[in-house]
Amino acid sequence: MANTNLTFKIGDIEINRLSYGAMQLTGHGVFGEVDDRENAKKVLQTAVENGVNFIDTAEAYGPKFNESLIAEALHPYREGLFIATKGGFDRTGPNKWVPNGSPEKIRADIEGSLQRLKVEQIDLWQLHRIDPNVDVEKTLEPVIAAVKAGKIKQVGLSEVSVEQIKEVQKILPIASVQNMYNLVDRKWEDVLDFTAEQGLAFIPWFPLASGPAKLEEKIKSIAAAHKATTAQIALAWLLKRSPNILLIPGTKSVNHLEENLKAATVELSDQEFETLSQQ
Numbered sequence: 001m002a003n004t005n006l007t008f009k010i011g012d013i014e015i016n017r018l019s020y021g022a023m024q025l026t027g028h029g030v031f032g033e034v035d036d037r038e039n040a041k042k043v044l045q046t047a048v049e050n051g052v053n054f055i056d057t058a059e060a061y062g063p064k065f066n067e068s069l070i071a072e073a074l075h076p077y078r079e080g081l082f083i084a085t086k087g088g089f090d091r092t093g094p095n096k097w098v099p100n101g102s103p104e105k106i107r108a109d110i111e112g113s114l115q116r117l118k119v120e121q122i123d124l125w126q127l128h129r130i131d132p133n134v135d136v137e138k139t140l141e142p143v144i145a146a147v148k149a150g151k152i153k154q155v156g157l158s159e160v161s162v163e164q165i166k167e168v169q170k171i172l173p174i175a176s177v178q179n180m181y182n183l184v185d186r187k188w189e190d191v192l193d194f195t196a197e198q199g200l201a202f203i204p205w206f207p208l209a210s211g212p213a214k215l216e217e218k219i220k221s222i223a224a225a226h227k228a229t230t231a232q233i234a235l236a237w238l239l240k241r242s243p244n245i246l247l248i249p250g251t252k253s254v255n256h257l258e259e260n261l262k263a264a265t266v267e268l269s270d271q272e273f274e275t276l277s278q279q
Helices: 037-049 065-074 103-117 136-148 162-169 189-198 213-226 230-241 254-265 270-277
Strands: 007-010 013-016 054-056 082-087 089-093 096-099 122-127 152-158 176-178
Touching: 037 054, 037 065, 037 254, 065 103, 082 103, 103 122, 103 136, 122 136, 122 176, 136 152, 136 162, 152 162, 162 189, 176 189, 213 230, 213 270, 230 254, 230 270
Parallel strands: 054 082, 082 122, 122 152, 152 176
Antiparallel strands: 007 013, 089 096
């Protein structure tokens, strides 16, 4: 289970597994504009300069501001840069997230993302949440239409169970699943294993959760042995956990970004991996 293979293919694009999530480049509560727009652009540009070729965003981040920021910082996009976005949330204020899977909302989100990202085709469009109040087949109708029209290349899901993935797979092919997962919170272990079996990308959000004191002590001692940060060890554990994991740690700091990307150079031993895996 070594993390020597640091790429994963989505479609015809070879993705560097240590990539970047842009959610933090927004205002307080993932709402409104980022405080320092020039710094935010610098973070995005530095990520790409350092080999990141997968950037994760969403219509709901801002909402809308985050996608526009990415286009302003990086368009025209470097060849091979893969941008994933999401739709299906109403934002009524800071830290407020209301699932909306109505076909009208999904259609508007897709069209809006195309415009804001300045692309004719979205590399990966993910349903941010399955709306319990809307039949998922109805929710996906505009997604299927957008795929057929060439507006979406690949489709993914977020925060879903194995059963929900299987249900959607009967309707259209899935390329990725984005669920919360980290050293501390492994609720979606079965989903990770299922995606690995299926050859789907698994994109854990909130990959850098800090754990209980006992786990933190383990991380600190292993970090000291590798002359690494605790964040780098947490990311290295995820890279070693499964070869289909794509990491999207987010930050507003260029220094933290560069630090996170160095996690790819940390090679945990099998013993260290097992020590961290025991909760």
